[in-house]
């Protein structure tokens with residue numbers, strides 16, 4: 116690979132991935148972001164931190180997560196070999212805990228006693244509240260009032276874990292409003308509070324830091340697939356909301372001839388306008404302090420995203436994905452609500468694994484790709500989370516109500 120393709124994968128010191136990324140925030144937030152970046156850089160190179168992080172991932176999260184050959188699913192889709200990377204088996208049921216433990220360690224190192232987080236569906240809020248309990252920290256979770264209503268079980272979980280919910284009553288009262296409010300509130304609380312962002316989005320250094328914490332997924336996958344198959348996979352497929360589970364698994368394969376495929380939520384179809392395909396149908400813009408592809412109207416107003424899966428329901432995407440898309444290093448495609456729900460049922464019945472609706476988007480794409488590759492194909496799908504949380508969503512979707520996501 117030429118240097119021209121290689122070098123820009125890492126951002127410059129201000130977090131620019133080519134034209135994307137950066138720190139588009141109020142002046143008052145700059146000093147804390149610079150402090151976080153400096154502390155993170157220090158911590159990243161520190162063996163004691165790396166050891167403690169690995170130890171917690173092992174004894175608390177349950178890593179390494181298995182790489183599972185889904186034989187019946189493979190046989191139904193081209194007869195090749197399709198593996199699932201089982202992030203669904205992690206403590207709290209998804210990949211998000213890898214990141215919140217990493218950021219909580221950084222918060223502790225920086226002497227902060229309190230964590231804050233934004234959440235949409237509640238999954239990142241739960242993962243942050245979990246890390247806060249583990250480290251004996253306080254935790255404030257910013258959540259839109261509409262999301263609080265439709266994600267009541269996760270609100271209860273966070274409260275049980277000792278977190279304080281901060282209801283956000285602006286805009287559409289959903290994730291993007293919660294994150295805007297959290298970034299605003301952080302200015303006045305940053306002396307004792309660390310803001311834990313839930314994906315590879317937001318201002319520098321979050322996109323880099325969150326990718327690095329999630330990279331354990333890719334590093335394990337690489338070792339596991341070499342051990343079981345003696346070669347790297349043809350394709351790696353992951354769903355993309357903000358893009359953290361995808362960035363984490365992609366990061367370990369950037370220099371290899373492995374096709375990297377990100378699957379966005381196409382909702383009711385791109386043409387319907389009701390989707391969450393920021394790369395597939397968005398334009399370059401600024402959201403939550405970073406420049407990337409964003410769903411916006413002609414006036415630059417941020418549009419609401421739609422997906423049957425709440426975790427993909429974000430109108431932006433991490434800036435490094437924007438760069439990978441622009442440079443052709445990764446390919447991005449869309450899976451509709453209908454296709455994702457069909458894959459959810461299929462993999463449940465064929466494999467006895469109930470996937471998160473987010474992950475079901477990646478599985479649906481893997482089925483199509485498996486058929487194209489045929490018996491020689493070797494695919495890894497990132498099974499980002501488990502679907503116990505989605506049983507009501509699926510039932511409501513099938514009852515035609517599509518609760519709260521219209």
Ligand SMILES: *Cc1c(COP(=O)(O)O)cnc(C)c1O
Pocket residue numbers: 209210211238239313314315354355356357358359360361426427471473474499500501
């Ligand atoms: C939150 C979530 C996602 C989407 O977030 P990314 O940052 O794109 O990974 C995907 N899958 C599950 C199970 C989630 O909880």
